[in-house]
Amino acid sequence: MRKFRVTVNGVTYNVKVQEEIKSVAAVAGSQAVVPVAPAVAAPSPAAAPVDIAAGDTAVKAPMPGKVTKVLVKKGDRVKKGDVLLILEAMKMQNEITSPASGCVKLMNIANGQGVKPGEVMAVIG
Incomplete structure (x- = not known):
């Protein structure tokens, strides 16, 4: 119904x-x-678990949304506060910044990808 x-x-x-x-x-x-029977959408695959080594910092999605722009890639050096990506949520563009200085060890997202709250989007080491 x-x-x-x-x-x-x-x-x-x-x-x-x-x-x-x-x-x-x-x-x-x-x-x-x-x-x-009406077609039922297949559930989206769950995000692969990410292993975070000691001393590394995970950048987690603070809210559900869609990644509209990734500004860094694996291997880039970043400083605390640098913008890593833009996350669109409720028609607002949110800058996701690096919580620590270091090297981008993992970018677990791509442009256009949807994310859930708490999903690991990047790892800084």
């Missing part, structure tokens, strides 16, 4: 719609209407 809000001639209605998908199957010249 899906819910919609529909406005007709300036009047808003809350509408519930039960989806039912049917398909016509033809076998040896005869046809039958067959109900088809």
Whole structure:
């Protein structure tokens, strides 16, 4: 059951719609209407676990969002406070900065990738 809000001639209605998908199957010249279950989106693969060595600093996503721009790559040297990437959340561009000075050991994200809160996006060592 899906819910919609529909406005007709300036009047808003809350509408519930039960989806039912049917398909016509033809076998040896005869046809039958067959109900088809709605497609279910496959779950997105879980982020691979990242091993953080002693002395390394993980840069974790502070909120769910989409990475719109990665500004550093593996091997780059960064200072504390340098901008590593831009994370878009709720239509706002958030600068994700380095929590420590060091070398970028891992960039676990790419442009256009969605992230969940607490997901390790980079490792600084």
